[in-house]
Amino acid sequence: MNAPDRYERFVVPEGTKKVSYERDTKIINAASFTIEREDHTVGNILRMQLHRDPNVLFAGYKLPHPLQYKIIVRIHTTSQSSPMQAYNQAINDLDKELDHLKNAFETEMAKHSREY
Amino acid sequence: MDGGMSYQRFPKVKIREVKDDIMKFELRETDASLANALRRVMIAEVPTIAIDLVEIEVNSSVLNDEFIAHRLGLIPLTSERAMSMRFSRDCDACDGDGQCEFCSVEFHLRAKCLTDQTLDVTSKDLYSSDHTVVPVDFSDPNEPGEQRGIIIVKLRRGQELRLRAIARKGIGKDHAKWSPAATVTFMYEPMIRINEDLMESMSLEDKRSWIESSPTKVFEMDPITQQLKWHLKLEVQVVGSRLTGEEGREDASYWLSLFRDVPMLPVKVVAEPESYTYDDEVIKKAEAMGKSGLVEIEAKEDSFIFTVESTGAIKATQLVLNAIEVLKQKLDAVRLSDDTVEADDQFGELGAHMRGG
Numbered sequence: 001m002n003a004p005d006r007y008e009r010f011v012v013p014e015g016t017k018k019v020s021y022e023r024d025t026k027i028i029n030a031a032s033f034t035i036e037r038e039d040h041t042v043g044n045i046l047r048m049q050l051h052r053d054p055n056v057l058f059a060g061y062k063l064p065h066p067l068q069y070k071i072i073v074r075i076h077t078t079s080q081s082s083p084m085q086a087y088n089q090a091i092n093d094l095d096k097e098l099d100h101l102k103n104a105f106e107t108e109m110a111k112h113s114r115e116y
Numbered sequence: 117m118d119g120g121m122s123y124q125r126f127p128k129v130k131i132r133e134v135k136d137d138i139m140k141f142e143l144r145e146t147d148a149s150l151a152n153a154l155r156r157v158m159i160a161e162v163p164t165i166a167i168d169l170v171e172i173e174v175n176s177s178v179l180n181d182e183f184i185a186h187r188l189g190l191i192p193l194t195s196e197r198a199m200s201m202r203f204s205r206d207c208d209a210c211d212g213d214g215q216c217e218f219c220s221v222e223f224h225l226r227a228k229c230l231t232d233q234t235l236d237v238t239s240k241d242l243y244s245s246d247h248t249v250v251p252v253d254f255s256d257p258n259e260p261g262e263q264r265g266i267i268i269v270k271l272r273r274g275q276e277l278r279l280r281a282i283a284r285k286g287i288g289k290d291h292a293k294w295s296p297a298a299t300v301t302f303m304y305e306p307m308i309r310i311n312e313d314l315m316e317s318m319s320l321e322d323k324r325s326w327i328e329s330s331p332t333k334v335f336e337m338d339p340i341t342q343q344l345k346w347h348l349k350l351e352v353q354v355v356g357s358r359l360t361g362e363e364g365r366e367d368a369s370y371w372l373s374l375f376r377d378v379p380m381l382p383v384k385v386v387a388e389p390e391s392y393t394y395d396d397e398v399i400k401k402a403e404a405m406g407k408s409g410l411v412e413i414e415a416k417e418d419s420f421i422f423t424v425e426s427t428g429a430i431k432a433t434q435l436v437l438n439a440i441e442v443l444k445q446k447l448d449a450v451r452l453s454d455d456t457v458e459a460d461d462q463f464g465e466l467g468a469h470m471r472g473g
């Protein structure tokens with residue numbers, strides 16, 4: 001009866017930003033990114049990629065509530081970097097990793113179809 | 117701002133087997149978060165086409181209208197087109213009506229039973245307006261005459277079903293009928309080490325009962341002195357050296373040649389490491405036998421074995437490639453917008469100002 005519409009899970013409502021950024025008021029080089037209509041799929045790969053960055057002191061994500069269709073990614077970096085820089089870097093690296101994966105997969109497919 | 121630093125990984129892929137709707141492959145040199153993201157996207161976010169709207173003209177069957185509409189929705193339709201098609205909600209050609217050629221495919225079904233023989237109404241009775249989007253054909257190419265459509269309803273004499281259906285693009289997150297995945301799973305590749313000295317200290321009887329303690333067939337007795345029987349993949353551990361076999365090698369003399377210069381004899385072979393279910397039974401058994409440390413088993417944290425099975429809507433290989441593409445699009449969507457960055461730059465200057473900078 002009062003269940004939210006199914007599309008609410010993946011359609012960003014009009015007038016809402018996909019990603020919003022909020023600096024921490026007390027800690028320098030710490031910030032939270034609120035990502036609308038995303039879940040563990042994006043949250044977890046971002047977090048793990050951020051952990052590969054030695055300038056990242058803390059990176060974590062949470063899904064505040066299963067019926068609030070958003071995640072919050074929190075990043076704290078050293079003064080050598082910034083949360084925004086680390087965030088962009090993580091996305092770029094994941095994007096390049098996926099490009100590499102796509103090529104590797106296609107190469108394997110071609111090899112496989114030639115062999116069999 | 118970009119320091120030119122990169123912490124990118126370069127994953128490796130090895131395909132083990134491919135058929136149209138099922139495939140197995142190894143993914144290495146990445147981590148569980150990416151393996152899991154790919155699995156989740158394959159199940160819930162790779163788009164397909166499925167029936168979404170049904171207008172019933174006549175239905176005198178035993179099933180009610182919504183029951184039939186639900187069954188129609190679950191029929192997999194060939195969806196190679198889906199990636200380039202529009203979602204009805206984003207379609208500007210039909211003002212959200214969701215019935216134009218860019219965002220929908222129309223189907224018609226007419227069936228009436230005129231004999232005393234029960235009539236099966238199947239997915240083969242659905243007529244599509246687009247020859248690229250049709251119900252998946254499960255018929256066996258070896259048995260051409262056989263009818264293998266998906267049964268929608270059965271009609272007796274005098275009963276009739278007549279309807280118009282609209283199929284649309286969608287994702288599994290919206291409704292499972294749009295999921296192209298029958299199953300997508302991955303497992304960690306196990307790394308099995310056997311302490312040869314301890315193994316040699318055991319009697320043949322003890323070795324047998326230890327092998328038997330595993331609920332799945334992971335270990336096998338000495339193949340050198342007995343008949344050789346090789347499985348898909350095997351790792352042979354000999355005192356300090358390690359030999360890893362390739363798939364498909366069933367040639368016993370090839371294997372024996374590998375052992376020629378190795379100081380060995382009775383060697384324990386891990387027959388099928390991947391049948392290990394991380395149940396710890398062999399480890400407990402070794403302890404119970406007073407042979408702790410006989411075997412060490414660890415899950416390699418950067419190696420995964422994927423099994424992908426599709427519903428037939430798209431090929432299994434295409435499902436993986438589409439998942440990579442969709443994940444890339446998702447990442448692209450979460451990039452910071454320019455106005456967010458600008459707003460923060462101003463905030464930063466203001467902050468520096470206030471701090472007396």
Ligand SMILES: [Zn+2]
Binds near residue numbers: 204216219
């Ligand atoms: Zn349209």
